[in-house]
Amino acid sequence: MNNQKFSVISDTSNYWLKNAHVPVCLIETDSEISSQTREGLSLVNIEIREGVITQIVHSSADLPSTGDIPTVDLKGGMVWPCFVDMHTHLDKGHIWERSPNSDGSFNGALDAGARDAGKYWNAEDIYRRMEFGLKCSYAHGTKAIRTHLDCFGEEVNISLEVFQTLQKEWEGRLILQPVSLVTGDYYLTQAGEKLADKIADVGGILGAVPFMSSDVDNELDKLFSLAKERQLNLDLHTDENGDPNSRVLHKVAEKAISHQFSGEIICGHCCSLAVQTPEKVTETLELVKEASISIVSLPMCNLYLQNRQDNYTPRWRGVTLLHELKKQGISVAIASDNCRDPFFGFGDHDVLEVFNMSVRIAHLDIPYGDWPNAVTKTPADLIGLPNIGRIRVGLPADLILFKGRNFSELLSRSQHDRVVLRNGGVIDTTLPDYCELDSLFQKQSL
Missing domain, CATH: 2.30.40.10 (Urease, subunit C, domain 1)
Incomplete structure (x- = not known):
């Protein structure tokens, strides 16, 4: 224009x-x-x-x-x-060139991300890459962002300090919310309890990646107890895989009901729901509705990672059951997830691209109906911002x-x-030049 x-x-x-x-x-x-x-x-x-x-x-x-x-x-x-991007990973962004995902798989992404964090992550590195992402988001028209931050061990101190610095610097332009990101078993440790305290201190959201295991019930019980004691909302990664036996979403719903949890619960990904039997799907959706859980789908990242195998054309698109969830009366949002990192090698923090790709991947047209709400009004409501979107x-x-x-x-x-x-x-919608990151990466290669 x-x-x-x-x-x-x-x-x-x-x-x-x-x-x-x-x-x-x-x-x-x-x-x-x-x-x-x-x-x-x-x-x-x-x-x-x-x-x-x-x-x-x-x-x-x-x-x-x-x-x-x-x-x-x-x-x-x-x-x-303006857009609301309610599920991102700004601390991982823009590391693809130095730490690519060699096989494009989910496990490959985990390994590459862990190696990158162990070798390169410090306050300057995280700040520069997160700032670059915020510049892109702002120029594309986003007003609010929720980002998951890796919080294992000493990472939490660096990540939260950088986040709070950027939160203050971007005040008035972008609303930023932090979510802790650790595996579910982390909260069974003393370090996990201290992390919950830190998240409460900064006004954040308690997050985790619980996996199906023999201890998943204990992990979720502890997670809900920590959240209730500190009056924290929950934002969880659940079932980011194509295993029909992965039913973490179902277990989260059960625990929410048994704990009588009154806070907000967001579950992201929920990919395995799409490969389960109709009977299991119905059972889970009814529980999710009863537990007042909302779902955020990340279609671009899930399309990229899920069902990837050597010399194999994927038979499904990796996304969760968006239409079925919505038909059940469950709030459904869409967000960008990762950007130019091992979990998704592309992206530009542009929520219009997210919506555009989601329409194609999940058939959100004919009719479009109120699907535009999924990147504006619905996520704004879910993250407590009823006057935007x-x-x-x-x-x-x-x-x-x-x-x-x-x-x-x-x-x-x-x-x-x-x-x-x-x-x-x-506003000035000039996007930051990728060259802005060159000096950071060149310094690290010395």
């Missing part, structure tokens, strides 16, 4: 965006927005005053007398609220303006020319 036409609003705090196609599911208004397209879009005019959305009216309605108030005609281009009178004008006028145009051509508004002002 040509930013030049937005020069008319650079020196004013009051203007109208005219003829904007907005997914109706993202608009919250007391007045009815009618005349939807078959894709669930409505053509509206949006008034912005002092950085806040003050009016949303259908384009067919007569505009109030605008006097000298500037208007920008979007000519049907789509407008979305939607377009509503009275909220800050944190918007993304696309040239694509419908979903086919939006998802067919790279929207690299998008315009991002924060508090009604146009």
